[in-house]
Amino acid sequence: MKFMGSAIAILRKDILLELRGKESLSLMLFLSLLLLVIFNFALDTGKENVSSLAPGILWVVFTFSGILGMGRTSMAERDEDAYLSIVFSPASAESFYIGKVLSNLLFLVIMEMFTLLFFAILYDFEKIIGMLPQLLPGLLLGTLGFSLVGTLFSFLTTASRYGEVLLPFLYLPVVVPIILGGVSSMDIILNGKAGGAGKWIQIMAVFDVLYFAVSLLLFRYIIEE
Amino acid sequence: MKTNRTISILFFLLMVMMPLNLYLIFKVAPTERIMGDVQRIFYLHVSLASGAFLAFTCTFVSSILFLWKKNLVWDSAASAAAETGLLFATLVLVTGSLWARPIWNVWWTWDPRLLTVLILWFIYVGYFLLRGGIADRFKKAQYSAVIGIIGYIDIPVIRYATKWWKSIHPLLSREGGGLNPVMKNVMFFSLATFLVLTVFLFLFRFRLARIEERLQKLKKLTED
Amino acid sequence: MENWGYLVGAYTVAWLGVSFYLYVNAKKQKAIEERLSDIETLLKDRG
Numbered sequence A: 001m002k003f004m005g006s007a008i009a010i011l012r013k014d015i016l017l018e019l020r021g022k023e024s025l026s027l028m029l030f031l032s033l034l035l036l037v038i039f040n041f042a043l044d045t046g047k048e049n050v051s052s053l054a055p056g057i058l059w060v061v062f063t064f065s066g067i068l069g070m071g072r073t074s075m076a077e078r079d080e081d082a083y084l085s086i087v088f089s090p091a092s093a094e095s096f097y098i099g100k101v102l103s104n105l106l107f108l109v110i111m112e113m114f115t116l117l118f119f120a121i122l123y124d125f126e127k128i129i130g131m132l133p134q135l136l137p138g139l140l141l142g143t144l145g146f147s148l149v150g151t152l153f154s155f156l157t158t159a160s161r162y163g164e165v166l167l168p169f170l171y172l173p174v175v176v177p178i179i180l181g182g183v184s185s186m187d188i189i190l191n192g193k194a195g196g197a198g199k200w201i202q203i204m205a206v207f208d209v210l211y212f213a214v215s216l217l218l219f220r221y222i223i224e225e
Numbered sequence B: 001m002k003t004n005r006t007i008s009i010l011f012f013l014l015m016v017m018m019p020l021n022l023y024l025i026f027k028v029a030p031t032e033r034i035m036g037d038v039q040r041i042f043y044l045h046v047s048l049a050s051g052a053f054l055a056f057t058c059t060f061v062s063s064i065l066f067l068w069k070k071n072l073v074w075d076s077a078a079s080a081a082a083e084t085g086l087l088f089a090t091l092v093l094v095t096g097s098l099w100a101r102p103i104w105n106v107w108w109t110w111d112p113r114l115l116t117v118l119i120l121w122f123i124y125v126g127y128f129l130l131r132g133g134i135a136d137r138f139k140k141a142q143y144s145a146v147i148g149i150i151g152y153i154d155i156p157v158i159r160y161a162t163k164w165w166k167s168i169h170p171l172l173s174r175e176g177g178g179l180n181p182v183m184k185n186v187m188f189f190s191l192a193t194f195l196v197l198t199v200f201l202f203l204f205r206f207r208l209a210r211i212e213e214r215l216q217k218l219k220k221l222t223e224d
Numbered sequence C: 001m002e003n004w005g006y007l008v009g010a011y012t013v014a015w016l017g018v019s020f021y022l023y024v025n026a027k028k029q030k031a032i033e034e035r036l037s038d039i040e041t042l043l044k045d046r047g
Helices: A002-022 A024-042 A050-080 A082-086 A090-122 A132-158 A163-174 A176-191 A198-223 B002-028 B037-069 B072-104 B112-133 B137-168 B181-223 C004-046
Strands: none
Touching: A002 A090, A024 A050, A024 A090, A050 A090, A050 A132, A050 A163, A050 A176, A090 A132, A090 A198, A132 A163, A132 A176, A132 A198, A132 B112, A132 B137, A163 A176, A163 B112, A163 B137, A176 A198, A176 B137, A198 B137, B002 B037, B002 B181, B037 B072, B037 B112, B037 B137, B037 B181, B037 C004, B072 B112, B072 B137, B072 B181, B072 C004, B112 B137, B181 C004
8 A cells, every 4th residue: 555655645746746837737738729729720610520520639639738748747757856766666666657647647637628628619519518428438548548658658758868759759659549449439429320439448448457567567667777 | 600600591591582482473373363463462561561570579579588687689689670670561561552552542541450560660660769869778778678568569459449440440451352272372481481581681680789789898998 | 464563663662672771781780890890909909
């Protein structure tokens, strides 16, 4: 339980930092809003097709805002070399990772909720808010996948001289199953398509379990000096 | 060096097998009924794909071994294999495109297998991008190993996800008709030939990586 | 034989690709081996 304790402690620390003005969250929200506006110019959205375009637009925004947010978290840690002092034993590396994943997950979900709100307003599509309970499982599983991979890769990329700029290149190919699952399940549920979203939920769940296990094992190698 | 001998042996083996393989593909294998002669790209395309897959598997195993043993030899192996794999993956995509165009009149198909190779291609380009950005030798190896492992285990997930996606969006099928026994045998020989090629290229690159290491080590000595 | 262009093209690209790769690496290897022998003689002279 001490293990989870330190993970929660890291989560608490990140929340406090954010509240004190680390600005990751506000940047993410700002980017979300901006992207939604750009999509309006890029795609011809109207009452007839907003519902079929929504999943794609939303998940693209989730993805790119998410990359922005996650890239910054490890940067902050590296700047202060804060995590180096935390990690003395393998158990610390694992709980550090879990703590980071949880905090990224939290901020991603907040970003997504606001994005859905912005979308409902900008695109005149209240239905997306109304259907939120049904959409939530797919959303959460997908976001967890984002966080699991993004947190790990964020630490990898900030060690390189390219910094977090490298994150999209490494991250995007790996999370393709999540993007696919997220969009497809949202599309099926939102637009009442045949087949059920169950398979996609399954795929994302498998992805999450797999990457949770592997990242947990591998994270210590990133922290090691 | 044992490696040198193996490389030479493989080279001579290739000098025999490659021409033989080409002869089999172009003269012995029958013309496919539906697709015509263009179908012969198939032998090349599939052999390259299996070579790429073998190479990436080698990267995966070597990455694990590096994290375990901490010996830079494994990193040399992982990166050499990744390079070979990336080369082959690139060729798989190109030959796939050249096959798709005359048959289905499109330059690209979102076929799950091709899509998997495309994503793998991106992942291993990322592998090298990351390597290029890290100066410290050990860290470079350590972080590459993480990518080498994570990228690889994504393969089954991607395959499954894209297959399920395809079944919902029916796409152009790549099955053009069955393989008759002669074709099957030619295919086996192609696979074997390209297996030799894969190992040859890998060892070639691995040897280069090792002497590069040696050079770096000696350079450090002269600077002291 | 229709579409022979694509067939020949594919095999040519593959062959060229692999050969080019081998060529580039062989050149690299030669350069490194030269540098290595230079340094080795340098170290030997130093004693």
